[in-house]
Structure formats: structure tokens, C-alpha cells
Amino acid sequence: MSTAELRYANQFEIIRSEEKDRYLISQLSQQLDELYTKLFGLNNFHIYQPYLHRLSELLYYLTTTLSNRQTIGEEYVCLIQYDPITKRIPSLMRRLFMIFFRIFGDLISKYFLTTFLIRPIAEDFFHPKLSLQTIELITRFIITSIERTHKISFYLTGYYYNISKILTRIRYLIYSRSTSESIEIQSNMNKTIKLLSLCLCIQxxxxxxxxxxxxxxSISQHRNQLNLIAEEEKEKEKKIVSEDITSSTDYVRCPLCYELAISNVALVPECGHVFCWQCIHTWVAENQTCPLCKTNTTQSRIVHLINY
Structure with missing residues (x-):
């Protein structure tokens, strides 16, 4: 004895439908790839290939879901899209939003996460110049974590396979007949789903x-790079300062040994010329004159300048 009923589709029925749709979209994507290579060659093909895949998804759902038809996967499993709020087939606008979020949701979420979450946090806690590679890694981690959590939730509840269906509140109905055998199969499936959910949680x-x-x-490596850059900038600043000091003390460079006479400076009072203390004493002991202007002087007349 069996009774016919219209019920919500379970997890395995939805997965069968999605796998069928995914296979057909991949076939369409391959055909678009071949068409592109025939028209434009292999130049820049790797750049446009992700966009071709999105285009194949868009074409597939425009010709099925948006045209008020079942997808091949939904028809294969006999699924019907259902709006629990209005208790009827989802409206055209709701289906359009579902397709849009399904195809471009990852790009939108990536933009909003990067702009309004990751960069402000980086400026407050890490560094405003956080590398693009690190930002990309954090964004991918957040998006992947949300997708994994949603997948576990789907296997436990069976409500929404895709996040776009959560946002648009679209579920699946299926028409089936309940028998004692189907009830037993459903019980075994529930046990399998629980085991699968546990494995997904561990993973x-x-x-x-x-x-x-x-x-x-990645953050640690980025900080180390920033520290190295800061140290290099400090070294450059010290070098510039030392060069400025050197240039500002050129007037006390000894004319005899051509070294800077900073802490051991001697002055010939008759002419005002400056030399190293040792150099001028050695010269005057032999010549009794200033080495530059030949003004007569003696060792006793040389003045030792302190803190010059």
C-alpha cells in the first residue's frame, strides 16, 4: 500500500540534480572554450576562461530557470522550485536574484569582505600596507569557511544546497509515493547523512x-618584510644625516692630511687657518710658517680649539 505525497526534497535528491546540472554546465563551458580558441586563438585564453565558465552558467540558467522551465537536473529528479513564503513557484524577480547571486556571489562577497572588513581590521590590528597576497589569503579563508559551514548545515537539515537559495528562500519539492520500503531507505539515508556530516565537520x-x-x-612574513624595509629606511636616514654632518664640517678638513679635524683642531692665530693639532705642530717645528699662506708663527702661538 502506498500513498502519493508532495514533500520537500531530501539531500541526496538535491545533490543528484545539482550534479547533473554541473555536468551539463561543464559541457557548455567546454564548447564555449573551443569557440573562443577558434575565433581568437590561445592568446589570453587563460585570462578569459573563468569568465567563459560564468557565461556558460548564465546561459544555462537563463534558458531554464529564468524562462520558467526546470533545469535538466531538476527534470531528471522531478524537482520543483518552491517559495515557502508565498507557497507557490518563485517569482521571476526572485529567480533572477537567485541566478545572479549563484554566478556572481563569490565576486560580490570577495569585494565587500576586502573593502569593508579585512582592510579596516588590517589598519587597526596589523598594518595598513598589508600585502595583497595576505589579503587574498584571508578573504579566501573566510569565504571557504562560510561555504564549508553551509555545506555541513545542508547535510544536517537538507534546506538549501546553495547559498544563493538561502538569500532568495527557494526550496525544492518532489512528488513521490511513500511505501514501507521507501521509509526504510529514508531511514538508512538519514544515518548515512549523519555519518557524512560528522566526516565533514572533522574535515x-x-x-x-x-x-x-x-x-x-603570511602575516608574520609580511611583518618581517615591513620591519626589514623600516630598518633599511632608518639606515638610509642615518647615512644621509652622516653625509650632512660631513658636508657641514668640510671647512675643518685638514689641508695637510685631508682628514676631518673635528675633535683635535688647531688654529694658527696670525692667519686663522685650521689644521689637525699633530699636523700643524710637525710642520711649524720645521718651517715656522703657516702651510697655506706662509705667515710666520711658532709652536707656542698655535691654539688648541676645544669643542669646535
């Missing part, structure tokens, strides 16, 4: 720990 914890280590390592 999520391990991958989160690994990703956090990578983020911490």
Missing part, C-alpha cells in the same frame, strides 16, 4: 586549522 576543523596557520604565517 572542516582540520582544513580551518591549516588555513589559519597559512594566514598567520
Amino acid at each position: 572542516h576543523i582540520i582544513e580551518t586549522y591549516t588555513s589559519l596557520k597559512q594566514v598567520a604565517l
